Amino acid sequence: MAEELKIGVVSCSGEDCLGGTISRLATRKMLDEVRPDQTVTICLPLYIAGGQEERMFAKEYPTIAVDGCSKACAKRATEKYSGKVNSVVFVSDIIGDELAEGPALSTRNLTAEHAAMVEKVAAVVTQQFDEILSKNVK
Amino acid sequence: MLAKSKVKVMACSGMGKVYGLMAREAVLQTVQNLCSEQAETTCLAYIVTGDDAATAKIVDQPCITIDGCPAMCSAKSAAEMGGDIKAKFKVLDVMRLHKGAKPGTATELTEEGWAIVDEIAAKLCAEVAQIQSEGR
Numbered sequence: 290m291a292e293e294l295k296i297g298v299v300s301c302s303g304e305d306c307l308g309g310t311i312s313r314l315a316t317r318k319m320l321d322e323v324r325p326d327q328t329v330t331i332c333l334p335l336y337i338a339g340g341q342e343e344r345m346f347a348k349e350y351p352t353i354a355v356d357g358c359s360k361a362c363a364k365r366a367t368e369k370y371s372g373k374v375n376s377v378v379f380v381s382d383i384i385g386d387e388l389a390e391g392p393a394l395s396t397r398n399l400t401a402e403h404a405a406m407v408e409k410v411a412a413v414v415t416q417q418f419d420e421i422l423s424k425n426v427k
Numbered sequence: 428m429l430a431k432s433k434v435k436v437m438a439c440s441g442m443g444k445v446y447g448l449m450a451r452e453a454v455l456q457t458v459q460n461l462c463s464e465q466a467e468t469t470c471l472a473y474i475v476t477g478d479d480a481a482t483a484k485i486v487d488q489p490c491i492t493i494d495g496c497p498a499m500c501s502a503k504s505a506a507e508m509g510g511d512i513k514a515k516f517k518v519l520d521v522m523r524l525h526k527g528a529k530p531g532t533a534t535e536l537t538e539e540g541w542a543i544v545d546e547i548a549a550k551l552c553a554e555v556a557q558i559q560s561e562g563r
Contacts (some may be wrong), residue, residue, distance in 0.1 A: 299443060301470070301472045302440040302442065302451070302472065303470035303473065304437070304440055304454060304455070304469070305468055305469050305470045305473075306470070310442075313451075316441055317534040321532075321534055323478060328471050330442045330443070330499075332442045332443050332447070333440075333442070333472055334439045334471055334500035334501060334504060335439075335441065337472070337475050337500070337504060338499075338500040338504055344512070348521050360473055360476070360478075362470065362472035362476055363472060366472065366475065366476070374488050378524060393456075393459075393468070395454070395456065395459070396452065396535065
């Protein structure tokens, strides 16, 4: 039986913009609901601070970076320490630059509109996820 | 007289555990509601890119870090990028005062979790005030 492929989803989780909150929630959605058995979330700060397990995982398995804005911090960090990401999803491409770069959102103040943004981003991540899966049978 | 620069309050926002979310929410509560005039945050992932604009936000600036777990990623990264770390907090230390508490998950906090977040934010804000009053 083929081993089930795992995919690392790396969220920027930016603390200073809405895009960061949406990237975090979309990534958590992948892990909690959409592809719980195949998603591995990589803790970006730990990864950057030298987490060897995270870096090894990202070297050996496909990764998707979910970045809040065009600074692409999650993608850049992953590529610096582990190699090219298989895909990058920019929240700003989906909800627009102005919104994505607006003030950070506490989940305490999450509205239906924000939840819809999370859904949209998670849908794009899922599409990328399934494309990667279809090309890779480990 | 030069205006005092805002204290940078930075969270790890760790993805895998509830403590990362609590750190993140405590920082947002601090800089958006409790002491927005004296404190601000910046994206930790951006700081460590090393971009000039990112580095300029933190080098020699007074910083407080709050980390979810003992890995202390926020404190390490902020220090490495040149921040002047005035205080380091850890969510786990606060959780020791709330044995048996169920704060929620890495996705969503419970009421109990939010109450602890508010307690942490109050500590962060007090530290910000202390740093500013001492001109540290």
